[in-house]
Amino acid sequence: MxxxxxxxxxxxxxxxxxxxxxxxxxxxxxxxxxxxxxxxxxxxxxxxxxxxxxxxxxxxxxxxxxxxxxxxxxxxxxxxxxxxxxxxxxxxxxxxxxxxxxxxxxxxxxxxxxxxxxxxxxxxxxxxxxxxxxxxxxxxxxxxxxxxxxxxxxxxxxxxxxxxxxxxxxxxxxxxxxxxxxxxxxxxxxxxxxxxxxxxxxxxxxxxxxxxxxxxxxxxxxxxxxxxxxxxxxxxxxxxxxxxxxxxxxxxxxxxxxxxxxxxxxxxxxxxxxxxxxxxxxxxxxxxxxxxxxxxxxxxxxxxxxxxxxxxxxxxxxxxxxxxxxxxxxxxxxQAPKVVDAPAAAELKVTNGEIVLRNLNFAYHPERPILREINVTIGAGQKVAVVGSSGAGKSTLMKLLLRFYDPTSGTIEIDGQHIHDVTQQSLRCAIAVVPQDTVLFNDTLYNNIHYGRPDAPDADVERAIDLAHLRDFISGLPKGPDTLVGERGLKLSGGEKQRVAIARAILKGSPILLFDEATSSLDSQSEQAILAAMRSLSANHTSVIIAHRLSTIVDADTILVLDKGELVEQGTHTQLLNQQGRYAELWRAQQREQA
Missing domain, CATH: 1.20.1560.10 (ABC transporter type 1, transmembrane domain)
Incomplete structure (x- = not known):
């Protein structure tokens, strides 16, 4: 009930x-x-x-x-x-x-x-x-x-x-x-x-x-x-x-x-x-x-x-x-918002895109901590993946980066600026997100992509469509880009919706990219196309990828392994496999599933 x-x-x-x-x-x-x-x-x-x-x-x-x-x-x-x-x-x-x-x-x-x-x-x-x-x-x-x-x-x-x-x-x-x-x-x-x-x-x-x-x-x-x-x-x-x-x-x-x-x-x-x-x-x-x-x-x-x-x-x-x-x-x-700008909040200035998490702790409820003492430095232009079992705190980390919640203790800094001291508007303007569950407006496919940057010229929208590998899909629709996607995008498949979300993130053009299991609803062929687009898109950006499929993040500069809210391992794909720790266990389990 x-x-x-x-x-x-x-x-x-x-x-x-x-x-x-x-x-x-x-x-x-x-x-x-x-x-x-x-x-x-x-x-x-x-x-x-x-x-x-x-x-x-x-x-x-x-x-x-x-x-x-x-x-x-x-x-x-x-x-x-x-x-x-x-x-x-x-x-x-x-x-x-x-x-x-x-x-x-x-x-x-x-x-x-x-x-x-x-x-x-x-x-x-x-x-x-x-x-x-x-x-x-x-x-x-x-x-x-x-x-x-x-x-x-x-x-x-x-x-x-x-x-x-x-x-x-x-x-x-x-x-x-x-x-x-x-x-x-x-x-x-x-x-x-x-x-x-x-x-x-x-x-x-x-x-x-x-x-x-x-x-x-x-x-x-x-x-x-x-x-x-x-x-x-x-x-x-x-x-x-x-x-x-x-x-x-x-x-x-x-x-x-x-x-x-x-x-x-x-x-x-x-x-x-x-x-x-x-x-x-x-x-x-x-x-x-x-x-x-x-x-x-x-x-x-x-x-x-x-x-x-x-x-x-x-x-x-x-x-x-x-x-x-x-x-x-x-x-x-x-009803007062729980997350508010500081009285003298400044605009966030992103020069390199370096992200630093210091002694980060967070709990939705005091008796149930989600993240414990997270200390991470994500270098400018790096591609960093966050992996772990369900409930490890991966998506919570993304919400803290976007300041949907404030940490219980600890700090998050971007290029040396504490995100609590900058405006939420400028913070989120600097971050483009491809969410795990993409919800679209009951509007045309084109307008949903254009939503990533409403003032963008048509040429930029077309480029985003191409980079997200949506061109063939749109060409096959009777009304093309003017096709209505239905309430919450229910007329599209999960993979199609995620490609629209990627196109929106591309169009936004932010220096920092967050991908929350962006390929989880894609078939193998679409996944490879999207990964290619993500690689080209991430070339000059700081990227944080929350991944379930470990095969999609083997080329990451650093992989962070969370377990029950704690950072238990970090390193490259090869380094983590050689450690024979938690990451290696997850990798072997997924290889068995694929076999």
Whole structure:
């Protein structure tokens, strides 16, 4: 059973400090924010003034009688009503247009920052992550920014502003009782909405967890499509996915029922409030204290206040969810990389390409050391091979050279420069890697090779193709270099993918080359061609070759033999065979296998 999915839920109450963290992203368009707020105020003033125009129209028509001709006064009022309503709509549209650019730019900036931060995190994070749940958290977080900004600025604040204006105008014109009904109703509504929303947070959290779980399960299964087929586990995967979907279905049902209870309670408060307002207004009309126009004005104000208030409940719920999603996103951004550049890190200057390892120790976990007291000097331009049984620490040595991890103790120097004191960017720029497991982008064959140096001219790409012995293979494809390689390069064989990786390393043109079992997936003929290419490529470079097939590194200047994390032997192929030690044992074992 694979591990459970990335948790997307959130128990804590809404974290309003997220607004402070978003504020810098909004300041890029300060003038637009100010203009949008002015339009917001204009729209609300027009909205509050509308019921008064309606009152004057009704009172004027009522005073003239049913048969009275339409005079200039009510006609002017009707035109004013239409103009004010148009102004209300136009101010609102202009506000949305102005602030839309601000929100979109904030989403872009945050999205880019998260993307860059993920690439800055150490290898250990990416080995432990669950891509499906992580991608959903990023998606929900960036969408939450748009929702929070749009509804906080254009719904919550305007609605509260309008309620305050209406309560003030009602108390001035019609007495404190009308204003009290509005204020008490608003307080009850907000109190109930907050309490009920907190109660149903658990169901929202369960739904998000189930959503992330099912998405992680689906992506994990599809990324391992071949493994599923190898073991005939299609139904097993379908059952696991269905279990995730069943949890999602149950969580959705609970969420829907709790939403029904919340909406029902809100509707009851609004219904009682509107009935009270209309009843009081009708009673005042019957006493002759108010006109029919006043009754219409009270009715319009009641609708104007309580209908947005009903929507306010939905907005608050969604804002709270959005803030939880944004907090997940910012928590991800707060995760500090374990491997960082030194404060005064300089650019690595590679003159000769000499690599020195001094007293190097490393452990992924303190109780399980991987490398112990490694002391090696790799001369400039030398071809050095690292061999040993599985788990001896060969690939770990490569990861330390690339500074994917920092050593537990000891140092690594390139041309006398401690790699901890130079930027990671310049370090990795100086090293080209041919990994053991080549993963390609779901793009064309040509673009995957070009990825080694995106600004390289076409002539350099063609040269890399020739040196990696890919020309005949590409010529035999129906679409040639424009052939799509599929997700993770699954349309290519292991040997073809490794030749693409070698072409990328050739194109990168770095002074130091790392080959991590680069010929392990090649047939004998392809292997000899690649070895010839590697020899010509390594002529003026410092090369470190992690090898499983010892026959491929017999011409190495020095062979380092690792055993259980310790350097037990080093020398040329002939010297090591004459020593009759660990290397000789590995050589004889492979010769027997080939025989």
């Amino acid at each position: 694979r591990p459970s999915s990335y948790s997307a839920g959130h128990d804590a109450p809404a974290n309003w400090s997220m607004l402070r963290r978003l504020w810098p992203f909004l300041l890029e368009y300060k003038s637009r924010v100010v203009l949008a707020l002015l339009c917001l105020i204009g729209a609300k003033v027009a909205s509050v003034y509308l019921p008064f125009i309606l009152k004057y129209v009704v009172d004027d028509l009522n005073g003239r009688g049913v048969q009275a001709e339409l005079s200039l006064v009510p006609l002017a009022l009707i035109l004013a009503y239409g103009a004010t309503r148009l102004a209300n709509v136009l101010f609102g549209e202009l506000r949305d247009t102005l602030f839309g650019r601000v929100t979109e730019r904030a989403m872009r900036r945050v999205g880019l920052k998260v993307f860059q931060h993920l690439h800055a995190l150490e290898l250990d994070f990416h080995l432990s992550r669950q891509t499906g749940g992580l991608s959903r958290d990023i998606e929900r977080g960036t969408s939450g920014i748009s929702f929070l900004m749009r509804f906080m600025v254009f719904n919550i604040v305007p609605t509260l502003l309008e309620i305050a204006m209406v309560a003030f105008l009602l108390s001035i014109n019609y007495g404190i009782l009308f204003a009290l009904i509005v204020l008490v109703s608003v307080v009850l509504y907000v109190f109930f909405s907050v309490k009920a929303t907190h109660w149903r947070t658990q169901y929202v959290r369960e739904m998000n967890q189930a959503d992330s779980s099912s998405n992680t399960r689906a992506i994990d299964s599809l990324l391992n499509f071949e493994t599923v087929k190898y073991f005939n586990n299609e139904q097993y995967e379908a059952d696991l996915y269905d279990q995730s979907l069943a949890r999602w279905e149950l969580a959705r049902r609970k969420n829907r029922l709790s939403l029904f209870a919340l909406n029902g309670g809100q509707a009851l408060i609004i219904a009682l409030s509107m009935t009270s307002m209309m009843g009081l207004a009708a009673w005042q009309v019957s006493l002759g204290k108010m006109t029919i126009g006043d009754f219409v004005l009270i009715n319009a104000f009641t609708m104007q206040v309580f209908m947005p208030l009903n929507f306010l409940g939905f907005v608050y719920r969604e804002m709270r969810s959005a803030m939880a999603n944004i907090e997940n996103l910012f928590n991800l951004m707060d």
